[in-house]
Amino acid sequence: MTDMPPWDAADLARRLAENAEAVCRHYLSAGRRHGNYWLVGDVHNTPGRSLYVRLHGGPDGRGRAGKWTDGATGQHGDLLDIIRESLGLLDFGDVADEARRFLCLPQPQPRPASDRGRSDAFGHDASPQASGTADAARRLWAMSRPIAGTQAETWLRHRDLTRLTDLSSLRFHPDCYYRADTDSPTETWPAMIAAVTDLQGRVTGVHRTWLARDGRGKAPVEIPRRAMGDLLGHAVRFGTVSDVLAAGEGIETVLSLHEIMPDLALAACLSSAHLAAMAFPPALRRLYVLRDDDPAGDHAVTTLLARTQEAGIECLLLSPRLADFNDDLRYLGCGAMRAILHPQLAPQDVAQFLHPFTH
Template identity: 45%
Template sequence: MNTATDISRALADRAEAFCRSWLPAGRKIGNYWIVGNKHGDPGRSLVIRLTPSAGRQPGKWVDHATGEHGDLLDILEERLASPSWGDVFSEARRFLGRPDPVPSLRRANRQSPSVSDRPTAARKLLAIGRPVHSTLAERYLRLRGIARFGSALRYHHAVYYRDGADRTRQLPALLAAITDNDGQVTGCARTWLDPATARVAAIAEPKRLIGHLAGNAVRFYHGPAGGELVAGEGIETMLSIGTAFPVVDICACLTATHLGQFIPPPHLKRLWIARDNDDAGERAATLLRQRAEALGIAVFDLVPQRNDFNDDLRADGLTALRVRLRTAFENARCGTRARAWK
């Protein structure tokens, strides 16, 4: 049992025991284990199949809040404090009650940079990318009604990914630089694209990141950072707001979990939380609001009519989205001024 596929299948055969051990905040409902996310938080967004059903394999999961999906090795990678893939495989074998192979055999087919190397790997990937203008990445964004881009975005025509048979493949990808409040690149978000349709590729986990995201974000600033910022979840969601207001500073935290973990810049005076219109987004906004208000930052919510602001942009058009957002901005500012005069 030396390959990632072998280990993943063995974990899937014990999916319920795995979930009870590694995701104890969840609960079993029918043939599924329900939990908040792959970090093991309470909630109902992530669903793991426990036994085979209608030809579908156990151990597979999907997070309905983020669109991510994977197998139990991916969960284990997230849950370990400092995982390299060697650590992940070793812990999986420990759980399964099977000894590690001798060191020369521990190089399993599935490999990933160690945690300390991941920001470096992210920077290298971004460095070989090119600006998105006149690329498949620009076509993808424009198909979603987006017309604001930025230096955080890059494109590469052949980025590696692992397919369902654990084979290494390549596809074009939209790349996005994840940075901290000092502007240091801590990671890279990758969205693999279908070159025939310019849409998200039909592969397992078409959106993944490498590096450190907690507390950080993909940022789109118009000039030097100012005193106001709009923070939300997905890149497409935030660029939809940026398309409506090209000079507004925005940032994408990529998931609801990481929106809740975002660390506001120290200079900030007003923070707009552009959450998704679901339970996970509401919880994330509450957490971020508490953190920001403790820092003396005025906080306002922006909630889309549909699931997210890109859905609103595509369904209602740019003018309607701009009017709704402008009304929300102006009402909040008027309320702030009124309270200041009391």
């Protein structure tokens, strides 16, 4: 890797090694995991078991994640070599660019005008703007980890959200890149990462909430929440939809209902426009809409009332007493929230979902 500055190559190799399995699943997709190794035929992604990539370092410090050996040829190297060989790249600058794209890192400088619009080996736009694609969102999701014991858990508990054991749609990234605009410097902050999925459960995008270092608030940046990827019609989902679903805009808002109705399926659509455009699950018979008291929220409600009527779905509105349901939870408590929601729910849903206890 002599064409790259040594520190750059070493840093990229280290970051790739920290996400070795995600790298292998992307560039060596013909292989499979076996214990602590990813097995595949060769660096060109041929099916087989000759090449093995170590996914984690050994407990005794021996062996490094990301190192690989091809038992048939004797070839060996790191994950930068995997990217180079699997894509057939010749220039190590292109290898570094591809690694940064995979890791959702900023490019060190704009690509020359002659390179803009070219596609990489997967047919994706190779310009820096490609970081907002669904593929980039899925890579960030793959590189994130469960929220237990992280600043993301601290953030949710700070919002009085305590039912956090089965929230598989939420993950955490300790050093998520943030840049206010293309001319601003890049910063890193801890972030809660939420998976945006379609009705089949496929990740189409992610939502990032950048957090303060201690997790007890949002990061002190201009725009602490951003989504990326394919969002239209999709949502951050909690629980499995049967025939009843509650949908709203914000993640913390819909999770506030989870505190007292943990068995009710929820969808956070992230904005009023996306709430209005949400896709309806095939089995849906009754939709509760968490109403935000503003013009955009009113428009979303009007649109959903028309769409659900056309689809033969009952649509009921849920209105908080304060600004939103998370404010109701934090300032009024679970008992008051239960009293607020009880008369707004269909009687059969009171019996099925509204737990009689508080915590």
